[in-house]
Amino acid sequence: xxxxxxxxxxxxxxxxxxxxxxxxxxxxxxxxxxxxxxxxxxxxxxxxxxxxxxxxxxxxxxxxxxxxxxxxxxxxxxxxxxxxxxxxxxxxxxxxxxxxxxxxxxxxxxxxxxxxxxxxxxxxxxxxxxxxxxxxxxxxxxxxxxxxxxxxxxxxxxxxxxxxxxxxxxxxxxxxxxxxxxxxxxxxxxxxxxxxxxxxxxxxxxxxxxxxxxxxxxxxxxxxxxxxxxxxxxxxxxxxxxxxxxxxxxxxxxxxxxxxxxxxxxxxxxxxxxx
Amino acid sequence: xxxxxxxxxxxxxxxxxxxxxxxxxxxxxxxxxxxxxxxxxxxxxxxxxxxxxxxxxxxxxxxxxxxxxxxxxxxxxxxxxxxxxxxxxxxxxxxxxxxxxxxxxxxxxxxxxxxxxxxxxxxxxxxxxxxxxxxxxxxxxxxxxxxxxxxxxxxxxxxxxxxxxxxxxxxxxxxxxxxxxxxxxxxxxxxxxxxxxxxxxxxxxxxxxxxxxxxxxxxxxxxxxxxxxxxxxxxxxxxxxxxxxxxxxxxxxxxxxx
Numbered sequence: 237x238x239x240x241x242x243x244x245x246x247x248x249x250x251x252x253x254x255x256x257x258x259x260x261x262x263x264x265x266x267x268x269x270x271x272x273x274x275x276x277x278x279x280x281x282x283x284x285x286x287x288x289x290x291x292x293x294x295x296x297x298x299x300x301x302x303x304x305x306x307x308x309x310x311x312x313x314x315x316x317x318x319x320x321x322x323x324x325x326x327x328x329x330x331x332x333x334x335x336x337x338x339x340x341x342x343x344x345x346x347x348x349x350x351x352x353x354x355x356x357x358x359x360x361x362x363x364x365x366x367x368x369x370x371x372x373x374x375x376x377x378x379x380x381x382x383x384x385x386x387x388x389x390x391x392x393x394x395x396x397x398x399x400x401x402x403x404x405x406x407x408x409x410x411x412x413x414x415x416x417x418x419x420x421x422x423x424x425x426x427x428x429x430x431x432x433x434x435x436x437x438x439x440x441x442x443x444x445x446x447x448x449x450x451x452x453x454x455x456x457x458x459x460x461x462x463x464x465x466x467x468x469x470x471x472x473x474x475x476x477x478x479x480x481x482x483x484x485x486x487x488x489x490x491x492x493x494x495x496x497x498x499x500x501x502x503x504x505x506x507x508x509x510x511x
Numbered sequence: 512x513x514x515x516x517x518x519x520x521x522x523x524x525x526x527x528x529x530x531x532x533x534x535x536x537x538x539x540x541x542x543x544x545x546x547x548x549x550x551x552x553x554x555x556x557x558x559x560x561x562x563x564x565x566x567x568x569x570x571x572x573x574x575x576x577x578x579x580x581x582x583x584x585x586x587x588x589x590x591x592x593x594x595x596x597x598x599x600x601x602x603x604x605x606x607x608x609x610x611x612x613x614x615x616x617x618x619x620x621x622x623x624x625x626x627x628x629x630x631x632x633x634x635x636x637x638x639x640x641x642x643x644x645x646x647x648x649x650x651x652x653x654x655x656x657x658x659x660x661x662x663x664x665x666x667x668x669x670x671x672x673x674x675x676x677x678x679x680x681x682x683x684x685x686x687x688x689x690x691x692x693x694x695x696x697x698x699x700x701x702x703x704x705x706x707x708x709x710x711x712x713x714x715x716x717x718x719x720x721x722x723x724x725x726x727x728x729x730x731x732x733x734x735x736x737x738x739x740x741x742x743x744x745x746x747x748x749x750x751x752x753x754x755x756x757x758x759x760x761x762x763x764x765x766x767x768x769x
Contacts, residue, residue: 244600246595247594255651259613259648262625262630263622266628322517335528341749345532345749351546352538358548452620457730483624491618
């Protein structure tokens, strides 16, 4: 509304300069390291990274966990969100709050709980041995399953909340209409609900996926040195061997994934505004 | 039938999300010396004992100072920027928004490493300054976003009226705009505080010997502490976050800004 461009620019400049100089510049230098070698600009650091069996294994595991957590949280998320929307408005608000609340709690505390549950003398092992399902405690901690469970707990709320808000915007009569016309539940889900809530699924899915592939605390605590993900590999390579070559390539991979997913979200939410 | 199945999945999902907190809260109540659930006996000694642990006390205070300081700084930078983008035709406005919100896109551990190598070490910055830089940059996008939301709820003609009635632009901002977006700014402060207080990856590379944040100290302690003290501490921190959020929701309607 105010036409004076100089004042506007002066007000925005401090924040822009701060983020630009204190944040983007160093990150940019780190990224440029990935294309660097003593001989000049080259892709050799990427080639080294992707031909190293450990790095490749860790990259694939990170993608596998990211995709797996996204799919499972979408399945649980749809069922939970449909149940939330089905309930009355008051219950709906309370349920939403119950999903928001854990997101405000320290991820360190959230992850620590699984040590108590999954450890050798943890609740699950006590139950397994007590019921005679196994003679000795199972190794549950420091496995990919443990990391999967931890990630699912951390990011499931994001999926439930995006799907709930997508389902709330669904016209109230489409499901009864489909039922009257004789559609079964599976048909209703795949032909009516899914297409109409696609945006919410994509927004929730990208938030869960980016969150999972860039997680540090969960793999560090529940995976340890045995089940590395990209961020724990980065930390290990830098702190043990000051290996900036590997770190810069991991940084480039993670930032590239993050930019792709964020622009996807932006396009989705932009579409909703335009529609 | 389908309904019952749906509600059971919802119940199981909530149990999966919230149950672990009951477990750590319970494990912290144990009278014994090792971390187990169900607890052996019942006592509050681990909850009381947490306050006696020098290390955690120091890093708790540091995390508090860091969270308050960097959120305040992020708001000082973010409020004018959000105001400029909401009310002025800023040249390259979309670019500015992209730059200011960019820290959301960069994984925090990478930001921490880059800051350490290319800013902190070359300039010889102390640990605390390094932490403030990293945390402020991470909190700034939230500050801008939340304040922008509350500015869009405030009609621009209120300021125009104040200016027509003789207020200066600065006067109109401090006497008309700021009191009206106060709740939004406070919501931004609370969200920023919680983000910074719980933040781990950006601090990983930036903390130094003797100067550490509470979550980083807890992560380190998990490797050699097998008694219920960390469970007790985690429970207390969870209660702290939950009560801050509940109070903020009551007073400010926090969820409107998230």
